[in-house]
Amino acid sequence: MKILALCLAVVVSPLVAVQANSSPEVVADKGAPAAKKAKTLEGTFLGIEQGDYFHWNMKTADGEERSFFILKPDESVNKMVDKPEAFVGKKCRITWKTSTENIPEAGGKMEVEQILSVEWLGKK
DSSP: OHHHHHHHHHHHHHHHHHHHHSOHHHHHTTTSOOOOOOEEEEEEEEEEEESSSEEEEEEETTSOEEEEEOSSOOHHHHTTTTOGGGTTTOEEEEEEEEEEEEEGGGTEEEEEEEEEEEEEOSOO
């Protein structure tokens, strides 16, 4: 019996130590896809395109045009959606994320890039 207890202590102790040193996110997300974190991007606002969904269009400093779904933004985006032409050409920093959303018009669930918030840079 002492040998069994010693063997269990040798096997279990390192596992407990590994779990104690692991971050809670790693343990909680075991087997789940990695969480998609919000990112920021700076550029020039080009306007809002309206189709089945609204899209935030901007150009980055390196000339790349980007488009983001406007699905669940905060008030900073919502308050300018009614008069986007007043902001065209202005520099901004947006916070955005990639998420899986149900887009029935596209046939169901798909991964999209969506804007979360905007901060206007320089003079407003």
